[in-house]
Amino acid sequence: MSNNKTHKITPPTVADSPMWDRLMGNYNFACLMVSAQLDITGLIEQGYDTCKSLSQKLQLSDKGMRFFLLVLSHLGHICYDNHRLKNTELSQSYLSKDSLYYWGEVLLDPFHIYNVNHLDKKILTSLEREYELECKGRSVTDMWQNNDMDSESAAAFTHLMHSQGFASAVTAVSNGIFAEVQCLMDAGGGSGAIALPFCDSYPKRKAVLFDLTPVCAVASEYVQNFGKKEQVRIVPGDFFTGSWPEGCDGICLSNILHDWRPETCQFLIDKAFAFLPNGGHLFIHDMLLDETRLTPSLFCFHLFMNHGSQLYSTDELNEMLEKAGFEDTQCRRALGYFFVVSARKPQVS
Incomplete structure (x- = not known):
């Protein structure tokens, strides 16, 4: 003093x-x-x-x-x-x-996403300007959006996302959330974290795993290991610029929207609406923003630091779905902090 x-x-x-x-x-x-x-x-x-x-x-x-x-x-x-x-x-x-739910791919952290060293500097940097998670000196977000992910990076990210999302995906399917769907597209599906338990729960139904070409190579290993080759069709493609595989009456965006800004999310939801048949369903499986809870708030900030993106609340997702033309929006718990927000494309009378 x-x-x-x-x-x-x-x-x-x-x-x-x-x-x-x-x-x-x-x-x-x-x-x-x-x-x-x-x-x-x-x-x-x-x-x-x-x-x-x-x-x-x-x-x-x-x-x-x-x-x-x-x-x-x-x-x-x-x-x-x-x-x-x-x-x-x-x-x-x-x-x-x-x-089946081993988190080792997360804990071993091949991309140093969760490295606490100099985390304070990373936070400050992201507050000063939008930070982009990099892999081999390039923006990971750009690599995904421009369909320019190399095989090694795609494999590492696919294993990482499987570790984080499979337990919740299996729980969501077991809760009957996809019961009305006959053929489910796991869009940007990675390992098939949604498609695999869907086909396991409904042996007479089909799923389409739709993702970038280098990811599909990894996905085929998961489909083979889980014995679902007869049910899961793997289709390489870009859900931003390419056409989507036909024949699906349900689409699931699992852990997808939290990587993108609102305008990109709206674009994907609009595209899903145009693609689905009348009466078809769109499912969004993700952690939801709950500003009253610490972990979702931390994860939201983590996404902002790594992708310039965010978690979305139920209200925000409902607004996007309704803007696209969907109706009968519902939100059901999957596992832990994860939920499935669903909506239906109206039937034409």
Whole structure:
């Protein structure tokens, strides 16, 4: 203080624990990333179920491993049973390499999307000017929009998006959201995260996986691995400039619109309306913006920093759908923060 006036020092009126929570929160995802790199979940499944056996197997500090495992237990990924480590259901679902819903492609972060190093500078940069996520020195958004994604980058992004979206997609299908559809187009479908569970739930129905050529090469592996070659037709193409494959009475845009600005989203919704037959359905599977909740707000800002885009609220999506001519808009929960907003193209009387 620069003056000589005596000030009475009074205690604060609110605890500083939230400040500590935010500070230490930087370690939460970083610890999960390290857990994936070390495959802690897999090692515990193999029988390395004590701190000592893990540290010896990995040739790491026993004391450090004890503290690290304590963090993983607080995050809900491991627990102790008679002094033996066990993977929780959360860990078995999302950190086990044998799980359909393995998040390893996210946690290993090949594009450094979630790297916390210099994150403050990235935030400031995005507030000063719109930031673009880059891959090999080029804008990822431009690569998608201009149909100019190389095979290696397309494969990495497809695996990444599958890890993030498959669990919610399977849940959405199991909830009967697509029950009225006979042939579903998974537009910009990547791995077929929607098409695969749709065909699994409805063995006599068909799906079309429509995406860029380098993505389709990766998608064919997923379709083969899930045994859906007879039901899923893979069609390469560009949903911005090209024609869409015929014969579908339903279209799903799964984790698509959050990558684009409103005018682009409206363009895609308008195009879907023109393409669908009368009575056909459009489905938007995505996390929705809820300004009262932290994680959707953070993800919305994350999208802005990486693509200049955003999450959309139910009201915003409904407005776009109604502007295109759709009716009977509905919003149904999929999994966690994810929902499916649906609408129907009117029947002609």
